[in-house]
Amino acid sequence: MSERPDKYELQAQRLRILAGLYRKKAAELDMAAAAALATRSMRKFAEAWDAGIAQDVAQHPDLAELNIQLDGFYGAGLVRPGEETTT
Numbered sequence: 001m002s003e004r005p006d007k008y009e010l011q012a013q014r015l016r017i018l019a020g021l022y023r024k025k026a027a028e029l030d031m032a033a034a035a036a037l038a039t040r041s042m043r044k045f046a047e048a049w050d051a052g053i054a055q056d057v058a059q060h061p062d063l064a065e066l067n068i069q070l071d072g073f074y075g076a077g078l079v080r081p082g083e084e085t086t087t
Contacts, residue, residue, distance in 0.1 A: 005013075057063050 057067070
């Protein structure tokens with residue numbers, strides 16, 4: 001007959017399994033924390049980008065005029081094929 005493992009070996013095996021589960025959960029939480037920081041960084045980047053664009057337009061009024069001309073030429077938004085207007 002095979003000898004059954006004693007209760008200490010079983011307890012050690014259970015604890016190792018539990019430790020593995022905690023390592024997995026810790027890795028998931030670490031990933032979530034990194035994603036939160038990346039989100040904050042991307043928001044700050046977008047705010048800085050928008051501020052830079054606004055500053056460029058304010059310093060160069062001809063860019064604002066060009067923007068208006070392009071909107072007039074290309075339109076302010078997308079036009080779907082069935083929605084084309086004829087004037």
